[in-house]
Amino acid sequence: MPLNGRRTLLIVAGGIAAFKTLELIRRLRERGAAVRCVMTQAAHEFVTPLSLSALTGDKVYTDLFSLTDEAEMGHIQLSRDADLLVVAPATANLLARMAHGLADDLAATVLLATDTPVLVAPSMNVRMWEHPATQANMATLRARGVAVVGPNPGDMACGEYGPGRMAEAAEILAAIEGALGAGTGPLAGRRALVTSGPTHEPIDPVRFIANRSSGKQGHAIASALAALGAEVTLVSGPVTLPDPPGVTTVHVESAEAMLAACRAALPVDVAVCAAAVADWRVADAADQKRKKQPGQDTMALTLTQNPDILATLSRPGEGRPMLVVGFAAETERVIEQAREKRDRKGCDWILANDVSATSGTFGGDANTVHLITADGEDAWPVLSKAEVGQRLAARIAETLGGEA
Structure with a gap:
């Protein structure tokens, strides 16, 4: 207790x-x-x-x-x-x-x-x-x-x-x-990094590319890790949520800024990449508002890939966290694509969840996840996002406790 x-x-x-x-x-x-x-x-x-x-x-x-x-x-x-x-x-x-x-x-x-x-x-x-x-x-x-x-x-x-x-x-x-429990608990003395929310990739000074992520799951994970005694840095994209108490929160807008903040937070024992980072950004974001021209029916945007934060943190070498956890937010073939993503990114664990329009996950308060590790899969029941955070934090504490 x-x-x-x-x-x-x-x-x-x-x-x-x-x-x-x-x-x-x-x-x-x-x-x-x-x-x-x-x-x-x-x-x-x-x-x-x-x-x-x-x-x-x-x-x-x-x-x-x-x-x-x-x-x-x-x-x-x-x-x-x-x-x-x-x-x-x-x-x-x-x-x-x-x-x-x-x-x-x-x-x-x-x-x-x-x-x-x-x-x-x-x-x-x-x-x-x-x-x-x-x-x-x-x-x-x-x-x-x-x-x-x-x-x-x-x-x-x-x-x-x-x-x-x-x-x-x-x-x-x-x-x-x-x-x-500040300074006490199974994760006392451990450092954790959590990413949360969406990123906003500018088209011009007033428009951007984004997604529907609310940040609720990432913020809940940060809170749960802090409750177990970890020193937590939360790197958050633009959200309407308050900063979790007991957590150092760094606010960013873009994927590039999020990666820079993550690198600045290293070294850590565990990194949980829960943010829904935009895969693409506009290659030539305008300095001034793009105006619709007379007779213009379409506008082409050239997109370029954003940095891959999960893959970067998972890369072998000195400074890699002992445990790197990612999320696979999918709309079809959820488990299969999550397995492929874990192998491709090189992370240790990945949590797969269905974010299709009918699931209510993006912006909602509940989540249904499958934890995929090298040892297999663990299907979790429907839980509140706070409960998912607590369950994941307990699993992290059990794993890192065994390695300490």
């Missing part, structure tokens, strides 16, 4: 995502963590103290002016008895109060009175998340060292779509494990 004996104070604010905290508590308890809850008054509209108490096996705290608790300065003790404070869901209101140092209820007072690390999982309407006030508050909190997981893009309870959905329980759990 990786969190055995670790103490988490979970602060539940009033948002529709509060129901997800029940699953989070269950998973924390399964891993041996002690969980104690503080609720805002608004949180009572979505979950009950009885539900939280039943899952935590502990009292739930709600009242700043409780005569019994405050007789011993309970709001101070609550914050100092924990190894980590987790705010999930973290509403726009509570984040604003945190940023401005307010102490007008028990949750805000505990957060102001603590010197314990804090992790927040934002959850709110997309317009609230994108509002300059919220973004300014988040910048303030990040500058103070508050870790953030999510929010994710997706459908909202209000019917809108965009970033604002609270991270899933598995993602928050990975962030908690990363926050509590």
Whole structure:
């Protein structure tokens, strides 16, 4: 149980995502963590103290002016008895109060009175998340060292779509494990490189060639490796996802920039190439916007091959990672083409997945993969991308642990 004996104070604010905290508590308890809850008054509209108490096996705290608790300065003790404070869901209101140092209820007072690390999982309407006030508050909190997981893009309870959905329980759990397990775990002392997202290859200053990769799988893998103690560098193409906590993230646009960032991150023990790198780029990208000319019906673009990042990292020689893992995103003959790709690229493992239009993999939250190694194939069930990341990280830890 990786969190055995670790103490988490979970602060539940009033948002529709509060129901997800029940699953989070269950998973924390399964891993041996002690969980104690503080609720805002608004949180009572979505979950009950009885539900939280039943899952935590502990009292739930709600009242700043409780005569019994405050007789011993309970709001101070609550914050100092924990190894980590987790705010999930973290509403726009509570984040604003945190940023401005307010102490007008028990949750805000505990957060102001603590010197314990804090992790927040934002959850709110997309317009609230994108509002300059919220973004300014988040910048303030990040500058103070508050870790953030999510929010994710997706459908909202209000019917809108965009970033604002609270991270899933598995993602928050990975962030908690990363926050509590820095420097410990089966991958402690190991260095990992992960690539994620698409690349944008410019046609001119305003247009580019890209693909539908969301980066969710690569970011989940980076989080899972960090949760097991690895020092992780994530090289990410353009995505709408927040940087995973506990991970060094390098943002790039093109395949050439991604390769340069990967080389700069070496040496590493393991490299996981999950990015959907464009195979081609425009050979003569224009410095100015290409204008449509009168009478012009077509426009020809000359494409040239991009550098092959997976093959480059897999090349034998000094500095090659002990383990190089690639992805084969295919729309037909998935397993067969993945086997061929592993042989052609020279990587150690490859994860094959179906990214055809009907699979929902690109941009979705679930994935179905086959792990192909020199020893054969392992078909994994349908899993969330966070769970795929955790399963892959565990397999990497088992393999590198045997080689250490």
